[in-house]
Amino acid sequence: MRTRTIERTRLVPHTVDGVTEMVLDxxxxxxxxxxxxxxxxxxxxxxxxxxxxxxxxxxWTTASIGDLLSAVTIAVVAYAAAVAFDASWIMCMGVEWLLRYDPERAQVARRAGRWALAVSMGAVFAHGYLIADTWVIGAVGAVVSALAKGGWSMAMRVHARPLDPRTQQWVAKRRAALDGKLAMIPIRRELQRGEAVIDAEQRALGALADSGSADPDQSGRSDDDPNADVRAIRPGALTTKDAVRIAWDSGIRDDAAAVRYVADVTGKAPSPDTVARYMRMFRQGLAG
Known part of the structure; x- marks a missing residue:
């Protein structure tokens, strides 16, 4: 019987001068x-x-197709472009491997890989036929890519772990739930960025209007009007007085609640004293 040597470690007591400690043996x-x-x-x-x-x-494909394309362009560009022919179906096979537990999505990569392989083989065949003036050389050269793809397909089958239909459905549902959560991450970020842009835009417009636009409701005010300094948030928007009137008509009688309501509808925090003065005017029936 064959044996192999392994090293085993364990803790054992070891005493020196009457003092015992656990050491590795x-x-x-x-x-x-x-x-x-x-x-x-x-x-x-x-x-x-x-x-x-x-x-x-x-x-082989890069050398063949690069030689073919070098007749119409410089060699560096020709050989760089030639890499794309075999690299396309190789990439498709990599995607097919990653999606091996999702047959529907893997089928798309499989079909794309076959088309890419056909294009690559056609280009290699064209090179051999034009150079040697015989279709045999072109066909033999084209088969190289087919053999490579076939070999890799067999290797994928060796490593494959097929799932029964019920387990496949279970995996699909679990993946769909997880993919939904992952998809919501960039969506939430996009929505948050959009809300931040809108908020910044509203703040900028509000500050601009507040610094250069007077309250359009100036008729009938006297110099002793306690609210003569009320400004509109922006032209055409609700004034503080209008917002307080709407709050009063809605049944709001508390000054703090009125302040919160005005801030919500105008987009800007009003002066509590101004809101309180308007509320007193409405209570006394003085506001027109």
Whole structure:
């Protein structure tokens, strides 16, 4: 039986000069070695092989299509553009892997990857046909990308963990609930930014109007009117007197409640003394 050596540590009492302390004791022991996991080794080898195939396909496609495109543009640009052909279906396969537990969304990435592969193979075929003047060379060169995609598809199947229909529905509902919570984060931020912009705009307009626009309700006032300094929030908006009148007609009789109401409808905190004077006028029936 195969064995392997491991180091084990444990706390043991140790006494020096009559004083005992717990110290670490290290010892090496032999334990049975587990059998070799050949399945995992094969799985690792398949994955490594798929990666090698994809890398070889990317290099071959880039070289072929880059050589083809260099006839109409500079080499640097041609080879940079050639990378996109195989990189497209490789990226689609990566998305397909990430969405392996969401079949509906993974299907879109799978179809896009097939179309990207067809375009890449067509470009490689065109290069081989034009350079060698025979379709055989072009076909053989195009098959390289198909082999790489096939190898990676097999590797994905090795690592796949299919779900039964009920478990798939459970996962879909849990993911939908989580995705909804995640989606609300940027939505709330957007709404908060919008509210902040509106609030800043209202404050700016209110300050501008308050500094340069007089209360339009100036008729019939005398010099001793205790509210001669009341200003409108902005042209056409409610004055403090109008807001207090509406509060009075609504049945508000408390001065503090009237102050809060005026602040709500005008968007600006009024002077409590001004509101109180208006309220006294309405109580005495002096306000017109």
């Amino acid at each position: 290290r010892e090496k022991i032999e334990v049975p070695a587990p059998p070799r996991d050949w399945d995992q080794l094969v799985r690792t080898a398949v994955t490594a092989g798929a990666i090698v195939l994809v890398a070889a396909s990317l290099a």
